[in-house]
Amino acid sequence: DIWLDHLDRADRIKIFGAFAVALRQGCFSGPSHDSLVESTIRSTISYAAQAFRENDKSNPTRDDDGELGVLLQRLFRSFRNKDPVEKQQKALPARVLLEIAKLQHTETQRAISQLTIGAFYFAMRSCEYVKVPAAEKRRTDIVRLRNVVFRRNAAIIPHDSPDLHLADFVSITFEMQKKDEKADR
Numbered sequence: 001d002i003w004l005d006h007l008d009r010a011d012r013i014k015i016f017g018a019f020a021v022a023l024r025q026g027c028f029s030g031p032s033h034d035s036l037v038e039s040t041i042r043s044t045i046s047y048a049a050q051a052f053r054e055n056d057k058s059n060p061t062r063d064d065d066g067e068l069g070v071l072l073q074r075l076f077r078s079f080r081n082k083d084p085v086e087k088q089q090k091a092l093p094a095r096v097l098l099e100i101a102k103l104q105h106t107e108t109q110r111a112i113s114q115l116t117i118g119a120f121y122f123a124m125r126s127c128e129y130v131k132v133p134a135a136e137k138r139r140t141d142i143v144r145l146r147n148v149v150f151r152r153n154a155a156i157i158p159h160d161s162p163d164l165h166l167a168d169f170v171s172i173t174f175e176m177q178k179k180d181e182k183a184d185r
Contacts, residue, residue, distance in 0.1 A: 004060060009063060013060065016072060023041045100113050
């Protein structure tokens with residue numbers, strides 16, 4: 001009975017609690033993971049519950065009031081309390097950009113400098129340095145070579161051209177950004 005139909009609501013919550021503990025202990029993880037953090041476990045439980053809902057079954061993690069089962073609430077809280085402190089990454093100091101801007105002794109260095117600084121400022125979105133609601137999507141896409149187009153006199157210069165540094169301008173296309181607009185330039 002993969003949908004746990006033979007169990008009452010309280011027993012389903014207990015099964016999901018046992019699954020959460022097994023996840024925490026790394027029972028389904030590779031040897032490189034000793035223990036998983038609360039947010040990973042919570043997401044995994046949510047995905048499993050979503051499978052029930054997509055098959056017209058009730059959410060097995062919810063109690064009769066539609067709230068997350070008390071057992072799961074307590075487990076998640078205890079996991080969160082025992083999780084290691086999150087390591088904050090240091091921001092890129094503005095001084096780095098100033099140093100990049102100074103490296104303009106040749107046309108190639110000038111182009112690299114302008115591209116680097118332009119990409120840094122254009123690609124930066126407020127949710128990278130400002131706290132946003134958890135419900136908001138966070139997505140970061142890398143810039144791919146195919147999305148960087150060099151032009152001279154409106155003609156595209158191939159990436160392997162020795163004349164690349166002679167480009168009049170460069171366009172960078174971000175295929176899908178956090179604001180979910182395609183071809184954001």
